[in-house]
Amino acid sequence: MSLPVNIDEYSRLVVLDDNELQAQNVAVSVRERLQRLRGIYAYWLQFPSKFDKEIVDYDMKKFKVGRAQAYDDLHLTQILMGNLQQASKEFMRWKINRDLEEDLRLARQRGDLRAAASIEKNRIMNNRTDKDDEPELEFDKIVPQQFEMTDDPTVIGIQKVPGLRDRIRKLEKKYGDTKIEDADYEEIKEEHDGNGTGS
Structure with missing residues (x-):
């Protein structure tokens, strides 16, 4: 769910061009949203008989935002510029x-x-x-869809490999021990010739 917005602030900013917005140090996320609102309104003016769902679909496709954000953009556009x-x-x-x-x-x-x-x-x-x-x-x-992490490949249509978990456990048991053990070693001494360089 998006954060509440200051309608008065948005109504002041929506009429400014990009250079004026940058000069006032308006946050990038706000500038991007203002561009989306203008885009939605221009599209709506061009096609005034479009339904809300069609405008939301346009916002999602054109500006690559999620459905909840697109509905939020449409609602803010209607508040700022009127519902055509x-x-x-x-x-x-x-x-x-x-x-x-x-x-x-x-x-x-x-x-x-x-x-x-x-x-x-x-x-x-x-x-x-x-x-x-x-x-x-x-x-x-509107509540965004909640996604849960899973390692079950069938949720995306991939068949399970029989006994895969057992194989993973065996490999983890065999190779998973990451303890560092002291090892015997022998120090190698360099031999020097008479010029002070190694041989």
């Missing part, structure tokens, strides 16, 4: 509501209560006031 999908949905709801208001006004002028009731029903469906609000995704609660 949410904005476009809100715009469409606003537009439909305006059209429905106009239709409702005309239906009431004509005295068409059936049409007015139908328009009200459509307005309820458009604004989803008949349903509970969808819970916000809690990105900070």
Whole structure:
């Protein structure tokens, strides 16, 4: 799980170019994350109908980050620069509501209560006031997968070698004793000639 970030600090830094960031001695990890956020936002502007998962996949592929980090990047991008999908949905709801208001006004002028009731029903469906609000995704609660060390080769599809552990134990017993024992030795004396050099 990534560490909490200072949103105000990121909102100040995200508009600075790389030279300004270096001049302010911004940490390399923060500069790299800012590049990822800008990359995600540029991609999102180019393809505003992309879903969160597609943007996360883009972040992972383009910037070689893990899934949890990519979701965290997306969440921070949405906080700093706004959620494009949410904005476009809100715009469409606003537009439909305006059209429905106009239709409702005309239906009431004509005295068409059936049409007015139908328009009200459509307005309820458009604004989803008949349903509970969808819970916000809690990105900070995404737990990275925990990996356990193992010497079992079958987890990656390699077949076990029969009796391998016994062979390892025997070899460790035979060669594994690393104690240094004193050994007998004989000192070799150099012979010198008359010039003071060895022969």
